[in-house]
């Protein structure tokens with residue numbers, strides 16, 4: 001049996017049967033059997049079913065949010081926002097079945113046209129940091145395009161995925177279209193990657209596992225999209241609104257207790273503004289309310305596991321330049337206080353590796369060229385921010401930084417209607433927006449000879 005732990009209490013939240021290879025194969029077989037009928041559902045009917053699913057999820061928003069908050073240890077207000085985004089994602093992709101447009105292409109002797117065909121069975125492997133919301137980013141476009149899916153949640157946080165399958169069936173999504181398998185990644189996840197009947201794997205998680213998935217997928221030339229790690233830069237120029245930039249910086253790295261691939265964990269500050277920025281940052285960090293995820297006032301919860309806490313603590317050992325540290329509860333729960341290291345060199349381990357916890361590095365720079373060079377000096381390229389009142393400089397820097405998602409005078413990364421994904425070792429492909437649909441369809445080209453000469 002799989003014991004699901006509540007990170008804020010270390011108590012057992014649920015016990016579930018654990019799937020293995022046999023159960024994964026059975027789920028793939030169900031998805032394969034359901035595919036022909038699901039792809040034939042007419043576009044308006046498929047759209048209506050997805051709208052119905054969005055409504056059904058919205059009806060359950062409060063209890064899904066509570067389940068997510070308890071299982072992932074995230075503040076209840078964040079969990080509500082995430083389940084709200086799942087609802088919004090299905091509403092957005094409910095518009096897709098009737099908008100999967102093709103082209104007609106002028107050719108000799110006939111008519112040439114393209115279609116966007118579904119891939120078949122798609123395997124979705126998702127992590128524990130944003131369990132249902134990341135699943136939703138994959139489920140929405142996959143189902144809208146006419147694919148059937150096998151979803152493997154992280155073993156640490158499977159509860160909302162299990163609930164999602166029930167809600168989908170109740171909302172009228174035919175049996176077999178959505179299948180959830182709860183089991184270890186190296187068993188069930190790996191089986192999905194190797195399975196000859198799985199046409200594509202969409203994965204979010206560590207770069208290390210992503211690399212293995214890309215390798216294994218090569219055996220069957222499986223389509224793969226990967227959303228991996230990050231070490232994003234939050235670039236603050238001296239001509240920025242420093243108070244706003246400093247007030248916004250903590251939530252951009254301590255949100256979800258730093259367990260966020262978009263975390264702006266390298267705060268690059270122009271040297272001449274360091275003192276003013278650090279002063280304002282200290283005030284903001286010390287004000288963060290860390291505690292019980294179910295308390296409406298909580299802004300940061302515990303880490304997901306004891307292992308994750310040990311891994312995060314390894315970056316704040318003896319001799320670490322701790323400049324600011326907030327507070328965290330004592331007693332049971334995987335707590336870690338929000339911590340700012342400063343000044344840090346971009347070559348230090350804390351600036352190179354994804355910490356995936358509430359630890360930020362402040363790295364000073366001098367001038368635009370150095371800011372861009374430091375921001376790009378990483379194997380990752382997921383997100384980032386630029387803070388300045390100089391509009392032309394903001395755009396120059398935004399274009400020069402090699403990341404998939406960048407915000408100016410803001411730290412937001414993700415919107416349902418806009419593409420999200422990484423450059424370099426942060427991944428392959430894009431989720432959300434209209435772009436995600438490209439990764440859940442194949443382009444088919446059809447030529448019809450009309451007898452003209």
Ligand code: NDP
Pocket residue numbers: 125126127128129152153154155156183184185186187188189190193204205206207209210212213227228229230260261354355356
């Ligand atoms: P993983 O990459 O191991 O887990 C992500 C998902 O992949 C989980 O569902 C996991 O299953 C599954 N998985 C694990 N191994 C395999 C495999 N061999 N084949 C197929 N699927 C597999 O992340 P961790 O949970 O180990 O986290 C470690 C680090 O990864 C974090 O500290 C962080 O740096 C990074 N990370 C990044 C995320 C992001 O959003 N980009 C999300 C999560 C982690 P299961 O856990 O059930 O075994």
